[in-house]
Amino acid sequence: VPTPERTTIDQIVLAGRELLEQGGLTSLTMQAVATRVGVRAPSLYKRVRDRDALVTLVAEASIDDLRERLVAAVGDSGDPGEALIRLARALRVFAHERPAAFALTFGSGPAGVVVKPESYRRASAPVLDVAARLAGDRTALDAARLITAWANGFIMMELTGAFQLGGDVDRAFEWGVQRLVEAIRS
């Protein structure tokens, strides 16, 4: 006798994202997700292989959110140097608003959580576009990686508390982007 579905994969992922944001990765448990979608924990295994798979879906959804923000940040653009700076700032705003999601997607989470390559590729497309306009097609990839690596590293250290020598962190961020854009331009 068939039974109507009492929840959906989308609801489950959404619940996971909310839990991640509210209490970090540790509070994203199968049981918490289950109660949130109005079902018992074992039922989740009809839609998801295991917890790692669910966490991976949550990470991928976060990356996609970030991608939208990056696209919006570029806008209709103008100067590619300015656009690159706006991209870096958008990434930082995202990380400050959703630190757990940022840490999950860029700082390695549990070993079993492996994000689809395509997710990363799609999110990095806007950066790559702007980098190409700034540095030319030939060095676009290197340039995109240079600024992305720096921004991710800066933000991660900021969130982790690894910046311990004082100084204005906001200013340091702006100083860094400027410097990188100049370096890429030449």
Next chain:
Amino acid sequence: VPTPERTTIDQIVLAGRELLEQGGLTSLTMQAVATRVGVRAPSLYKRVRDRDALVTLVAEASIDDLRERLVAAVGDSGDPGEALIRLARALRVFAHERPAAFALTFGSGPAGVVVKPESYRRASAPVLDVAARLAGDRTALDAARLITAWANGFIMMELTGAFQLGGDVDRAFEWGVQRLVEAIRS
């Protein structure tokens, strides 16, 4: 009636480090540490407040290892640009040899794991020295953060698998350091 100590905090931290390296953070459990030092799990709580405290000690020990490597990498130095490149490479070698330790100390682990500020400060001292010789005292801090953030971000993305556009990753790393050293020099 007093009883002889059957283990020490050093043994415990060492066991934690070994477990971290072999199976990642998830396999660093109180029970696994306990069996490794020849004791039952509850006994660990005589030397350590809880698991987070132990993980923090493990992280700090790893940072201290890294610090030694950085000091060795600078050597008696010579050209500060060259020294900075050697520092970046040493960080990357460390990360490749002990990815779990790197992820734990620079990608944020569990929320309760907060590394002592002094640990970060001590490890960044060699970088700061070289940066000062390269860029002058006034911009040394900014310069040190620029290269540290980039290197950490690059390596983290490398370990996470966030580099999805192909290309030679080793070459990209070398290209990036060169570019940064030039940018800092001017």
Next chain:
DNA sequence: ACCTGAACACCGTTCAAGT
């Protein structure tokens, strides 16, 4: 076809009882 309770093997942590 989906959902559930019960069960299993694991966690971290506390605490009274041993020596």
Next chain:
DNA sequence: ACCTGAACACCGTTCAAGT
């Protein structure tokens, strides 16, 4: 003073039994 077994409240996951 240290160590332990037993206990508690949690996990993730499986599976037979329900509808």
